[in-house]
Amino acid sequence: MHPSTWLKTDDTGLYCEPGEFYIDPMNEVATALVTHGHADHARAGHHSVFASSETLAIMKTRYGEDMAIHQHAVAMGEAVNFNDVRATFYPAGHILGSTQILIEYAGYRVVVSGDYKRRHDPTCPPFKVVPCDVLITEATFGLPVFKHPPIEHEIEKLLHSLRVFPERCHLVGAYALGKCQRVILALREAGYAKPIYLHGAQLKLCDLYKQLGIDLGELIPVSEVADKKTLAGEIIIAPPSALADRWSRSLPNVRPVVASGWMQIRARAKQKNAELPLIISDHCDWPELLQTIEEVNPKEVWVTHGREDALMYQAEKMGYKARALSLVGYDEDEQGGD
């Protein structure tokens, strides 16, 4: 039976009928398989959740210990059966604990990629190419204009700015889960050893990363700095929304920096009032999307959230059958760990 007859989307998300489970549902459901911890994929209140142990830990940090009644940690490569359906989790390389999910039923193999990228990320194992009949891929940056430069290059821009403007407080807007820690680690890899200051919203997840054995170096909450003037010339990481908010008024001579894949587009960067845009993304850029389709080499490509049109067009040009799979609720901007 073709997957289009048993794998469907509704107002809640992607539903596997024979297995009676949702993947990354938006509302509370009986059984949820969660690919990763970003808020637009992982919600609280399900009856049973299946996810990687790291993703469960992230959800507990965000929503509390009782975020779901039954919490099942699934190891990478381990298969779990739901009726006649077999689900196997594989690394996706997106953020700590992120997975893709292979669903096998009635002789078909479907891979739900979740969000993913193909570059090195010290916080998670690399994306695994899983052969399948249907690849359900995201298309957040599904346009050929998106080519993310190497992260070292972008971090060097930040360090260069610190040298040129040593009197300015460099306030980096970065999503609290994934992007924040990736920026910190890239700064450390580039030899930046000074303390890095954090907005309150970034604290809990950085603590979790540390508990899980990821060394982020010295981190200091901004709230513990008595004299904010001493933050001149330092790096502070805050949620992007805090950059232009009242919170930032107490900081000295702020240079607004934004770390996001969207920063490649000037108007978007300008809109966010970024003086220094850093193109740092936890998603595939266009070449990575094409590389993945080629390597996975499925019979069909289903394209979800993002700029579906261009990727479908390109996949068909490459000889694959392609269709759009419209999923509700994936917020492209503030929440999605761009």
Next chain:
Amino acid sequence: MEAFSHLLEQLYFTSGNKAKAQLIADYIANAPDPDRGWAIAAMAGTLRFDFFKRNTVKKLISEHTDPALFAMSYDYVGEVSETVAHLWPYSEPSDSLPTLTEVVETFTSISKQKVSATLAHYLTIMTPAQRWALLKLGTRGLRIGVSARSIKQILADYGNKDIKEVETLWHAVTPPYVDMLGWLEGKVDKPDIKNAVTFHPVMLSHPIEDSDIKAFTKNTWQIENKYDGIRVQLVVKSNNPINDKAQNGSGADGDKPQKALFSRTGDDISHSFPDLLESISGNMVLDGELLVIHNAEPGFHPSEESTAQSAASQRTSSDKSGKQASSATQPNVDTFNALQQRLNKKKPSKALQSSAPVGLIVYDALVLNGEDLTEKTLKARRHYLEEWFSKTNNSRLFLSETLNATSPETLRQLHTQVCQNRAVEGLMIKRLDSHYVPGRPKGQWFKWKRDPLVVDAVMMYAQRGHGKRSSFYSDYTFGVWEDSQLLPIGKAYSGFTDEELKKLDNWVRRNAVGRFGPVREVKKELVLEVAFDAVHPSSRHKSGVALRFPRIHRIRWDKPASEADTLANVKALIEG
């Protein structure tokens, strides 16, 4: 090219004029000649021609990328240059990029057929940011938020000179400005501009104070209408009447233009007003108001000779010289709104030139018949002007009418009276013994503007500002009632104090009800008294009106929104 691209990149993302000026000054101090001069020309908009056409770029990219993917990308990015910069499919980074000068010289010298291939080669060896800079440069589409005037100020500061000196020099020097930069750095003498058509920094007025009105005495001041057009300076250095060049077409672009029209800040706006320039010859520098004047077109008069009366005698001539003469000598002035369609038009169509003909109401002369008058008194300059007008036959020039008042009381009456005419925005009051001094000398010239129009409007949306104001909701959209519905009529971001801004920001945060991207919708409860200079019909807004220079006059914390003005109230203020 690297340094130039880097500069543009920084300017693009930097807000705040001071910070931008600093970046440009640093560039000028560090970049070599003639690169920096070309960069200045690119930023100030003084490059003479496009290196390549937008169409060349579009054609090139469509030959090298999938048109469907380009279209989808362009649709998302919203700008051709940036889309091309990211989409160009070949990349062979090179250690030795051409310099800015090499780029300029290459495109200046190569044949048309080679333009496309050369551009392709450059795109291939450049990074996306450099490609963007090249495409913006080559199509003269740089928009970096720095005006030509600011560039002159930056240059003046760089050379520790008065901006007036740079302004005077500006139109007499050409890119890449090696002489001017050398002079600014004290290395060479000031370029000789004796025979050039160049801008003369203008004399400006102060807003009149009540004490000035009280001190008014007769026979000391020249009083004129303050017209609602734009202040311009007409510079002509030719004694041949309408020559071949002018007949070849309005855009004739000789090496040394013999006449030019400058804005108050010294921008050359000649290209927008060929109709005015074509008609003029002589050797003069006139100071006046540019307006749409419906009887300014030569064709308007059946017989020019009999109708082009000396405007010096215009106040008395109409009764003597019959119907045609009176219609010719009294300028039939239209509103600023009418003039607006002529502003910023690089090439006005013949149809527009004839439906909205421009003319000049002349109120002063700096040079007349080759003679410098700036050291003479206004009274004497006026005398020369009247004399000159009596011998001149030009349908586009009108001498500014002088008005009479003998005491503070009659001056006030006069002000009330002239303000009833919507094409006039008040009075100009100038000392008869004033010399023509560039800048804003004290106590010489006064402007007495009409009182602004005001309406009570309701705040509807708020948006954060930029730079220092980036954490404050400082841009407000306001509306007025039509039946039970509020319709937006404009947006204002000035007129309040820092204290008031804090209060407004706080109010917006507490009363926000919705969000559209960066825009917050607020409860329709706060009344703003909005002041503005004029209101015009507009098809761009749902309300059908547009305000000119709206600003917040007062915040009416006390007034219920239901008592704000109606759209009918606002429409009643439309001029004409």
